[in-house]
Amino acid sequence: MKNIGIVTSGGDAPGMNAAIRAVVRVAHSKDLKVTGFKKGWHGLIRNDCMVLTPRSVSGIIQHGGTILHTSRCPEFNTEEGVEKGCESLASNNIDGLVVIGGDGSFRAALELGNKSGVPMIGIPATIDNDVFGTDETIGFDTAVNTAVQQIDKIRDTAVSHDRIFVVEVMGRKRGFLASTVGITVGAEIILVPEVEFIAENVFEIIRENAEKGKKSGIIVAAEGIGDTHQLTKDIRENTGLETRLSILGYAQRGGNPTARSRLLASLFGNRSVELLFEGQGNKAVVFQNGSVKSIDIKDSCEGEKRLDLSLIRLAEILAK
Numbered sequence: 169m170k171n172i173g174i175v176t177s178g179g180d181a182p183g184m185n186a187a188i189r190a191v192v193r194v195a196h197s198k199d200l201k202v203t204g205f206k207k208g209w210h211g212l213i214r215n216d217c218m219v220l221t222p223r224s225v226s227g228i229i230q231h232g233g234t235i236l237h238t239s240r241c242p243e244f245n246t247e248e249g250v251e252k253g254c255e256s257l258a259s260n261n262i263d264g265l266v267v268i269g270g271d272g273s274f275r276a277a278l279e280l281g282n283k284s285g286v287p288m289i290g291i292p293a294t295i296d297n298d299v300f301g302t303d304e305t306i307g308f309d310t311a312v313n314t315a316v317q318q319i320d321k322i323r324d325t326a327v328s329h330d331r332i333f334v335v336e337v338m339g340r341k342r343g344f345l346a347s348t349v350g351i352t353v354g355a356e357i358i359l360v361p362e363v364e365f366i367a368e369n370v371f372e373i374i375r376e377n378a379e380k381g382k383k384s385g386i387i388v389a390a391e392g393i394g395d396t397h398q399l400t401k402d403i404r405e406n407t408g409l410e411t412r413l414s415i416l417g418y419a420q421r422g423g424n425p426t427a428r429s430r431l432l433a434s435l436f437g438n439r440s441v442e443l444l445f446e447g448q449g450n451k452a453v454v455f456q457n458g459s460v461k462s463i464d465i466k467d468s469c470e471g472e473k474r475l476d477l478s479l480i481r482l483a484e485i486l487a488k
């Protein structure tokens with residue numbers, strides 16, 4: 169093992185830079201060279217890369233985004249795209265590749281590893297926290313904190329105006345972000361794709377709260393539940409209460425990573441290099457019950473992470 173490649177792929181997540189920094193510096197401590205591919209899988213398709221040194225990753229641990237840039241790259245889902253990726257790995261003498269991204273990036277890494285024979289290590293990084301096998305992904309804690317700060321502010325307006333706010337958070341098709349954000353802002357209602365949502369129940373909770381004197385409320389809705397514009401309109405029409413929609417959007421993906429996201433990224437970066445150094449490949453580094461472990465990247469791709477529904481039930485009790 170002499171030369172490690174590194175790529176960030178899919179949606180950016182706060183802490184990706186901290187992971188790049190850790191990979192580069194741990195690799196350097198073992199006399200390994202690191203080559204960074206730019207703009208996700210596009211960098212492998214176009215052979216667009218640069219050498220990363222301990223100095224070139226200085227001053228980045230505190231920044232969101234990724235210095236390597238990233239992309240969604242449908243071209244890499246084709247045989248031709250993967251073939252070009254294999255050529256780039258060979259022409260740069262890459263003996264192991266660290267892939268920082270979500271489950272889509274892991275699937276692509278698996279394919280590239282199988283075709284090229286180059287060992288792959290996946291580092292889970294996405295604000296959605298939807299990667300199977302890890303309790304937490306890089307960026308999740310930051311996104312939760314960003315959303316909580318925003319919703320605390322929205323709460324001021326909700327209370328002052330006796331308004332109901334539907335706040336849409338990201339999370340793709342899953343409710344990990346919504347459930348954690350919902351419970352930590354004291355949301356009156358949390359809506360996630362994993363639980364069938366019955367509009368009449370939502371109206372009923374809001375009406376009951378209003379009868380008890382609670383005329384404002386926050387509904388945290390995962391983007392995966394469907395049309396939140398329609399939901400907002402329906403709540404207004406069925407409860408008679410002033411109702412507004414606030415979509416938090418991409419602000420959740422940016423910003424300085426929290427200490428927790430930076431720490432997780434540093435631990436994952438370190439373990440990735442150690443695994444490659446030990447001659448292991450096709451693994452994903454994961455965080456399970458408080459420690460960093462590794463599992464087969466294939467198992468991570470094939471598994472489906474379950475949402476802990478007890479969080480939603482607890483939120484209901486706490487919102488009474």
Ligand code: F6P
Pocket residue numbers: 179240270294295296338339340341391421
């Ligand atoms: O996976 C991260 C995420 O921000 C999701 O929460 C969201 O659904 C999606 O990416 C948006 O993707 P894009 O940046 O391609 O619009």
